[in-house]
Amino acid sequence: MRDGAVAAGVIGVAPSDTAPSETALMTGLPPSEQPPSEQAPLWRIAAKNGISTAAVYWPDSNGADLAFNFPVGHIPASGHDVQFQSVAAQSMPAGIVDTIEAAHAGFEKQLWDDTSSARAASWLLQNRKADLVLVSFTDVDSLERETGALSIYARDALESDDDLIGQMLAASAPGTIVALVSGHGFENENYVVRPRVLLKRAGVAGSVEVRDGLIGTEDPAVAAKLRQLMKDRRRHGIAREVPMSEVRAKAPSLAQWVAAFDTPANYVAVDDNSGPALGPGTHLGVSGLWPGRPGYRSVFVIAGAGIHARKLGEIDLLQIAPTLADAIGIKLAAASKASLWPAISSRK
Numbered sequence: 001m002r003d004g005a006v007a008a009g010v011i012g013v014a015p016s017d018t019a020p021s022e023t024a025l026m027t028g029l030p031p032s033e034q035p036p037s038e039q040a041p042l043w044r045i046a047a048k049n050g051i052s053t054a055a056v057y058w059p060d061s062n063g064a065d066l067a068f069n070f071p072v073g074h075i076p077a078s079g080h081d082v083q084f085q086s087v088a089a090q091s092m093p094a095g096i097v098d099t100i101e102a103a104h105a106g107f108e109k110q111l112w113d114d115t116s117s118a119r120a121a122s123w124l125l126q127n128r129k130a131d132l133v134l135v136s137f138t139d140v141d142s143l144e145r146e147t148g149a150l151s152i153y154a155r156d157a158l159e160s161d162d163d164l165i166g167q168m169l170a171a172s173a174p175g176t177i178v179a180l181v182s183g184h185g186f187e188n189e190n191y192v193v194r195p196r197v198l199l200k201r202a203g204v205a206g207s208v209e210v211r212d213g214l215i216g217t218e219d220p221a222v223a224a225k226l227r228q229l230m231k232d233r234r235r236h237g238i239a240r241e242v243p244m245s246e247v248r249a250k251a252p253s254l255a256q257w258v259a260a261f262d263t264p265a266n267y268v269a270v271d272d273n274s275g276p277a278l279g280p281g282t283h284l285g286v287s288g289l290w291p292g293r294p295g296y297r298s299v300f301v302i303a304g305a306g307i308h309a310r311k312l313g314e315i316d317l318l319q320i321a322p323t324l325a326d327a328i329g330i331k332l333a334a335a336s337k338a339s340l341w342p343a344i345s346s347r348k
Contacts, residue, residue, distance in 0.1 A: 004303025005310040005344040012184045012291040012298055012317045014212040014251040018141070021183030021287075021298075021317070022059040028321035028335025032252050042321050042332065046132050049330050054130040057117045057138070062090065067130055070096075070120050073112060082112045103127075114139045114157070118164035122171040132328055135168070137161050141186075144285030149186040154285070177304030177327050181320055185296040187289060189281035190266040193237030198277040199225065210269045212250075213289035214242060216257040223259035230261065237278045239264040246292055262293050291317075302327070306346045315340065 013024045013031055020031040026041040047053045047066055054068035055061040062071040073086025088097040088108065100123045101107045107119050114137040121135045140161060143154040169178065195208045195215045199222060206219035208226075215238065217223050230238040242260040254260065263269050267278075268286055289296050300312075300320055318337040325332045326341035 003309045004301060004307045005312055005340070007300040007312045007315045009297030009314045010182070010300050010317050010320070011314055012296075014291055015288055016184040016213070016291045016296075017288040018183060019059070024317060024321075025181060025183050026321055028318050028325075028332050028337060030250070030318060030336060033336065040334070042325055043132065043134055045325070045330055045332065046328060051132050051328060051330070052128075052130045053132045054121075054124050054128070054134065056121045056124070056133070056135040057087065057112070058134045058136050061134075066092070068092065068096065068124055068128060070117070072136075084109055084112045084116065087112045087116070114161055114164055118167055121168050125168065125171040125173075125176075129173075137164070144186050146284065148283055149188045149285035151285075175305035177302065177307065179320075179324060179327070180299060180301040182298040183317070184287045184291070184298050185289075186285045186287060187268075187296060188266045188283055189268045189286045190283055191237060191268070192272075192275075192279050192281045193263050193267050193269040194272045194275055194277050194279070195226070195238075195269060196271065196273050197275060198229065198236060201277055202229070210271045211254060213262070213269065213293070214247070214254070215261040215263070215269050216247075216254055216259065218256055218258055220258055226259065226261050234264065235278070237263050237267045237269070239267070242290065242292065250291060262290050265293075265295055302344065308344050308346065310344055312340065312344070 012021055015031060024030060026043065043053050043055060044064065052067045055064065055066055056070045057072055059072060061069055069092045070087055071090045073082050075082055091097050097108065100120060103123065104119060117135050117137060121133055124130055124133055139157040140154055143151065143157050147153045172178065195210065199208055202225060204222060204225045206217065206222035208215060208217045208222050226238060227241065229236040230241065238261050240262050242262050244257065244260060247257065247260045248255045268281060300315060316337050319340050322332045322335040322339035323341050326339045
């Protein structure tokens with residue numbers, strides 16, 4: 001994808017865990033405003049508007065009324081070794097897995113992985129011509145959690161995914177609009193920060209909590225002490241004070257705090273009452289951090305017919321759903337952020 005519009009980074013939602021990020025990616029609404037209606041996600045609205053829609057291992061698509069669906073199967077504790085049959089047994093329409101296997105021997109195997117998703121999507125693009133095809137790759141996410149962010153195993157999976165994306169592009173009709181998105185960034189948990197222990201050892205009484213990756217308090221005295229400790233950021237694991245205006249905008253449930261603090265890169269705050277105030281972490285990949293922390297960004301690339309070559313700078317994750325809706329000719333009236341479509345496309 002040499003052409004098209006590319007964001008310098010995507011600032012996510014709070015909490016920035018996988019599930020709320022994936023939902024916000026398809027609704028254009030922050031987790032604090034998610035409606036209960038099943039019609040909210042982009043793919044449900046598209047299907048109800050007569051757009052032939054396919055979902056390949058797409059989150060929350062189980063039981064959805066779609067033209068084609070390979071829903072997420074049973075995910076074990078590791079999140080990685082997903083049995084192929086747990087996906088195949090729920091796939092729709094009935095018999096589609098056997099049809100793909102007949103055309104491409106070896107499609108059916110023991111485990112479902114990103115290669116499985118890419119083969120299913122490529123077959124759909126070549127043979128069924130769905131108008132909207134959503135494909136989820138999960139191998140990199142799983143391996144970063146199991147072996148560390150940007151570990152050799154995660155990098156190998158990323159290179160494999162790059163090849164798989166190339167295969168899907170080759171199977172797409174000329175001019176097809178293709179978007180590459182992700183819900184959140186990743187860091188390693190190299191160090192663990194325990195603010196309750198930190199304050200106890202400093203002789204400060206008062207409440208402090210960790211939510212959405214931030215250290216926060218309703219107590220002005222605690223806030224003052226944390227500001228003092230922040231002056232030696234690496235020693236105490238406090239990097240910066242986050243403006244409360246930013247906190248209230250991203251996480252309204254934290255509006256009662258008087259101050260909020262973030263940790264340095266690869267330092268993760270926890271609510272523990274015991275243990276070292278600053279100690280070693282697991283060195284494994286984590287998400288769920290504050291979305292505004294420097295470097296903690298996800299991806300947005302879109303290319304295809306009518307898309308201008310453009311560098312967008314940083315964007316908000318909530319702009320992605322209304323942009324994709326415009327690309328397929330529908331509107332997400334409830335989306336909380338403006339679409340990027342007018343800035344990136346010659347199609348009105």
